Amino acid sequence: MKSDPPAAPPCAGPRRGRPRSEAAEQAIFAAVEELMTAGTSLAELTIEGIATAAGVGKATIYRRWPNKEALLIDMVSRLEEPLPESTGSVRDDLVAMVEYMRQRGLAKRSRWVLKAALGQMHSWPELHAAYRARVIAPRREAARRLVRRGVAGGELRADVDEELLGDLLLGPILARSVLWDDSDLDDPQLADRMVDALLGGLAGPALRAGSV
Amino acid sequence: MKSDPPAAPPCAGPRRGRPRSEAAEQAIFAAVEELMTAGTSLAELTIEGIATAAGVGKATIYRRWPNKEALLIDMVSRLEEPLPESTGSVRDDLVAMVEYMRQRGLAKRSRWVLKAALGQMHSWPELHAAYRARVIAPRREAARRLVRRGVAGGELRADVDEELLGDLLLGPILARSVLWDDSDLDDPQLADRMVDALLGGLAGPALRAGSV
Numbered sequence: 001m002k003s004d005p006p007a008a009p010p011c012a013g014p015r016r017g018r019p020r021s022e023a024a025e026q027a028i029f030a031a032v033e034e035l036m037t038a039g040t041s042l043a044e045l046t047i048e049g050i051a052t053a054a055g056v057g058k059a060t061i062y063r064r065w066p067n068k069e070a071l072l073i074d075m076v077s078r079l080e081e082p083l084p085e086s087t088g089s090v091r092d093d094l095v096a097m098v099e100y101m102r103q104r105g106l107a108k109r110s111r112w113v114l115k116a117a118l119g120q121m122h123s124w125p126e127l128h129a130a131y132r133a134r135v136i137a138p139r140r141e142a143a144r145r146l147v148r149r150g151v152a153g154g155e156l157r158a159d160v161d162e163e164l165l166g167d168l169l170l171g172p173i174l175a176r177s178v179l180w181d182d183s184d185l186d187d188p189q190l191a192d193r194m195v196d197a198l199l200g201g202l203a204g205p206a207l208r209a210g211s212v
Numbered sequence: 213m214k215s216d217p218p219a220a221p222p223c224a225g226p227r228r229g230r231p232r233s234e235a236a237e238q239a240i241f242a243a244v245e246e247l248m249t250a251g252t253s254l255a256e257l258t259i260e261g262i263a264t265a266a267g268v269g270k271a272t273i274y275r276r277w278p279n280k281e282a283l284l285i286d287m288v289s290r291l292e293e294p295l296p297e298s299t300g301s302v303r304d305d306l307v308a309m310v311e312y313m314r315q316r317g318l319a320k321r322s323r324w325v326l327k328a329a330l331g332q333m334h335s336w337p338e339l340h341a342a343y344r345a346r347v348i349a350p351r352r353e354a355a356r357r358l359v360r361r362g363v364a365g366g367e368l369r370a371d372v373d374e375e376l377l378g379d380l381l382l383g384p385i386l387a388r389s390v391l392w393d394d395s396d397l398d399d400p401q402l403a404d405r406m407v408d409a410l411l412g413g414l415a416g417p418a419l420r421a422g423s424v
Contacts, residue, residue, distance in 0.1 A: 041253055154418030160409045171384030197372045197380055201413025206366030
């Protein structure tokens with residue numbers, strides 16, 4: 001969805017270097033975040049308002065994106081860092097995936113995008129679709145592959161369906177990082193604790209004999 | 213927050229019976245849902261627009277609520293049904309709690325409130341606070357009590373902190389019922405499957421020997 005600036009705009013002045021262009025983009029993204037944090041709704045957001053807040057001309061924005069939807073989609077799709085690489089052990093890969101989501105939760109805690117993604121986006125189908133395609137789908141697909149590998153290698157139970165295994169393993173960190181706004185993500189051991197408790201089972205001694 | 217209509221309004225006509233009053237309330241709630249579903253944001257919502265959509269006069273709304281915020285808070289606080297009663301067994305109570313949330317997820321799937329609660333509400337602190345106080349807090353408190361009872365009775369592990377146990381047990385159903393809009397909540401056995409898998413542990417045979 002990102003529209004690259006035309007290669008040789010007819011009336012361009014001296015070619016802008018990469019650093020300057022990146023600075024403008026960062027200023028524009030920061031302006032959108034600032035406006036949204038201050039309570040501007042997606043509907044109220046305008047290119048003019050963004051340009052003013054960023055201290056750039058409207059043309060600077062329009063050179064990069066045809067409209068605010070394209071700008072927002074580009075911004076949303078850049079939020080995510082690459083998912084962690086596999087380490088070999090399914091248990092360790094699960095910990096790395098939960099840890100990745102913990103880090104994302106910590107980073108996004110104060111960001112408008114998290115809330116907007118789940119809230120206002122439903123009236124912005126194109127933005128919602130982009131968020132699903134670029135952020136949610138790759139994560140869920142990575143989780144699915146990992147679960148499949150775990151089941152195949154005997155590290156995960158084969159008698160629980162894979163979709164459910166994925167939600168059982170990642171639902172808790174999602175609840176903490178996305179749903180609650182007051183929950184504890186600061187414990188650096190959280191991912192280890194979560195994964196080991198889930199693998200080992202939550203039953204206490206009174207249930208343990210008959211539950212496995 | 214709900215403001216009862218004055219007991220004897222000075223210029224009232226013949227006293228409206230309870231059924232008529234309830235019909236008006238239902239029409240008003242339905243109108244808000246309809247407007248929100250059609251994409252009206254909380255900021256755009258007006259008493260006038262609600263009155264028109266509900267086919268009632270503005271005075272009918274103002275007799276019940278001083279402003280739209282009070283109306284929305286009242287509406288949100290009525291969304292929840294009472295949490296299930298205890299059955300005695302912690303495992304069965306956990307299943308009942310997950311099942312309750314599955315049912316709420318099914319019912320809310322198409323409702324604006326779910327999305328609004330998580331999205332636009334951040335710019336409506338009073339509404340957000342009411343949602344937290346009336347919907348989320350009672351649920352989390354009930355979950356906390358149940359977990360504490362399970363740990364005390366040996367049905368749940370004592371070596372995982374209670375807050376974490378609660379998130380491990382309920383995070384997965386929250387992810388399915390609140391976060392994903394395409395996930396499967398239709399399986400009537402879902403709550404049993406989730407709770408039993410979580411209690412028994414997700415480790416497969418290759419990890420089971422050393423994991424507990």
